[in-house]
Structures are given as C-alpha cells and as structure tokens.
Amino acid sequence: LAKTTQPISMDSYEGQEVNITCSHNNIATNDYITWYQQFPSQGPRFIIQGYKTKVTNEVASLFIPADRKSSTLSLPRVSLSDTAVYYCLVAPAKYSGAGSYQLTFGKGTKLSVIP
Amino acid sequence: GAVVSQHPSWVICKSGTSVKIECRSLDFQATTMFWYRQFPKQSLMLMATSNEGSKATYEQGVEKDKFLINHASLTLSTLTVTSAHPEDSSFYICSANSPTEGQVTEQYFGPGTRLTVT
Numbered sequence: 001l002a003k004t005t006q007p008i009s010m011d012s013y014e015g016q017e018v019n020i021t022c023s024h025n026n027i028a029t030n031d032y033i034t035w036y037q038q039f040p041s042q043g044p045r046f047i048i049q050g051y052k053t054k055v056t057n058e059v060a061s062l063f064i065p066a067d068r069k070s071s072t073l074s075l076p077r078v079s080l081s082d083t084a085v086y087y088c089l090v091a092p093a094k095y096s097g098a099g100s101y102q103l104t105f106g107k108g109t110k111l112s113v114i115p
Numbered sequence: 116g117a118v119v120s121q122h123p124s125w126v127i128c129k130s131g132t133s134v135k136i137e138c139r140s141l142d143f144q145a146t147t148m149f150w151y152r153q154f155p156k157q158s159l160m161l162m163a164t165s166n167e168g169s170k171a172t173y174e175q176g177v178e179k180d181k182f183l184i185n186h187a188s189l190t191l192s193t194l195t196v197t198s199a200h201p202e203d204s205s206f207y208i209c210s211a212n213s214p215t216e217g218q219v220t221e222q223y224f225g226p227g228t229r230l231t232v233t
Binding site: 043087101105107 | 147
C-alpha cells in the first residue's frame with residue numbers, strides 16, 4: 001500500500017497561491033494520485049487527479065515529478081471558502097472487481113485561509 | 116457529475132439497537148461501493164469494499180458481523196450497524212465507483228451520516 005505524508009496544517013492569506021505537497025515514496029506503477037477537499041461534516045469532494053507531469057483544471061493544478069514519489073496540489077488565489085482539509089490519495093487506477101481496493105487516506109492537510 | 120446520496124444524514128440511537136444507513140448512486144450504476152468511518156479530527160478509514168451481488172470485503176479489524184453490508188442493486192448499498200454501542204458513534208461515508216472502460220476509476224462520495232449512540 002502506498003502511504004502518503006502531508007503537512008498537518010497550513011495557513012494562507014486570501015488571494016495567495018497555496019501549494020500542498022504529498023509524499024508517496026512507495027507509489028506503484030499503476031497507482032494514480034487524487035486530491036480531495038473535505039469540509040466539516042461533509043463527504044470528500046474530488047479536486048484533481050493525475051499520473052505524471054502536470055494536470056490542470058478549473059480549480060487547481062497538480063504537479064507530479066518524473067519519479068512520482070511526491071505530488072503538489074496548487075490552489076491559485078485562495079479564498080476563505082477554501083478553508084478545509086485536503087487529502088492526497090494514491091490508489092490503483094482501476095479496481096480489480098474483487099477483494100479490497102486498498103484505499104488508504106493519509107492524515108490530510110488542514111488549510112486555514114486568513115482574511 | 117455523478118451524485119451519491121446517503122440516508123439518513125444523521126441518526127441517534129440507543130445502545131444495543133441496530134441502525135441502517137443507505138447509500139445510493141443517483142445517476143449512474145455503481146458496481147462497487149465503499150464504506151468509510153471517520154472519527155472527529157481524523158482521516159477517513161476504509162471499512163469495506165462492496166460489490167453488487169457478492170459479499171463485501173472487510174478491512175482488517177472491521178467486524179463483519181457487526182457492520183453488515185448489503186449491495187443488492189447497482190444503485191444501492193446499505194450498512195447496518197448491529198447492536199450499536201457508544202464507541203460506534205462516528206461519521207460514516209460511502210463512495211461509489213463509476214468506472215468507464217479504459218479510464219481511471221473515480222470515486223464519488225456521499226455526504227456522510229452522523230451516527231450518535233447514546
């Protein structure tokens with residue numbers, strides 16, 4: 001199982017770019033990297049997913065170096081509403097359809113956006 | 116996007132009783148659903164993987180006789196907490212896969228169910 005390590009917490013001012021890095025040293029060849037956002041008492045919400053290099057969507061960018069042992073979620077110009085816990089999940093690309101999917105969430109990063 | 120619902124959103128029950136939580140995929144068919152438990156200020160812990168029409172696969176340390184999972188259709192999975200005790204009080208979250216052939220599987224999470232056992 002690919003274990004992940006993230007900073008426990010981060011603070012940022014409104015309007016700044018925030019980069020959250022996740023370490024996953026034992027990532028497997030068929031593992032993808034997915035980032036989720038979770039607000040208190042809500043289910044996680046998908047932010048972005050990637051395998052290598054850079055992925056960008058309307059809310060974030062994901063940078064993955066060539067060795068794939070880490071990844072960085074970049075949130076441009078954060079606002080107060082981005083205050084949440086962010087989880088990095090490393091898991092196989094496709095569930096085999098049998099047994100456990102081996103999904104292990106790390107401890108997450110609590111991002112606090114300051115006015 | 117794909118939507119997953121859970122019912123109830125919160126429930127309070129007395130110790131020793133059983134509680135059923137439903138997880139539904141509203142606009143897609145989910146051959147696989149996952150159940151998680153999350154204690155306050157902690158991360159999500161996968162409890163079990165549920166495949167439609169077959170027995171669930173429980174993670175190590177999760178009692179299958181206490182947490183009964185039924186995935187009887189492609190849009191519904193249920194988690195029943197039997198003989199609940201205060202230590203079972205937690206936030207239970209389900210997710211569902213909507214795999215598309217040749218693409219990466221993506222999980223869609225439900226809003227969660229807050230269980231309080233008194």
